[in-house]
Amino acid sequence: MAGVTRLDPTALAQQPDVQEGPALTRTAEQATFGDGLSAGVWSAEPFVEHIPSYPCDEICVLLEGTLILRTPDGAAQTFRAGDAFSIAKGTECTWDQPETIRKVYVIREPREG
Secondary structure: OOOOOOOOHHHHHHOOOEEEOOEEEEEEEEEEEEOOEEEEEEEEOOEEEEEOOOOOEEEEEEEEOEEEEEOOOOOEEEEEOOOEEEEOOOOOEEEEEOOOEEEEEEEEOOOOO
């Protein structure tokens, strides 16, 4: 069906593990739309990372696991399987993932050049 893409979480099984900073991850990018907009499925083993400036705008739906996002003002939000959330580009936060997560994501990355 032209213009419609199923985002398939099982596609992660065919992807290699990649070390991204402190995280061991797998990414299955499944749709690209131009202007830096893409969607897919991502998983990662447990890790904690302080992110001084989130690199992109992102919308996520957790499929599995728990994620705690903390901001410098002391606020913390916990997300679990089934929860949806967004993170704006430039947000300072600590990504605290006490267990493996899988998520569907839509990101808009800055254009290069």
